[in-house]
Amino acid sequence: MNKKQKSKMAPRLHHTESLNDVKEVHIFRRGDEIVLKRKPQNLAKVFELLTEISDDFMADGRCQPSMQERESL
DSSP states (O other), X not given: OOHHHHHXXXXXXXXXXXXXXXXXXXXXXXXXXXXXXXXXSSSHHHHHHHHTSOTTTTTTOOOOOOOOOOOOO
């Protein structure tokens, strides 16, 4: 298969995995896989996840290493 043929390949999904009702998807690579994931329509899930963070999350700060000394350019 040459480069031009590869660029025209389309994924085929099993009918139970249909994305007919989805307007946009995220496409990304995970290792040797290509993943299609529904793009969220709003931030409701994000806010839901934020409410689940425990009160002691980062209570001690970020615990970040100190700044490195570097030569100026």
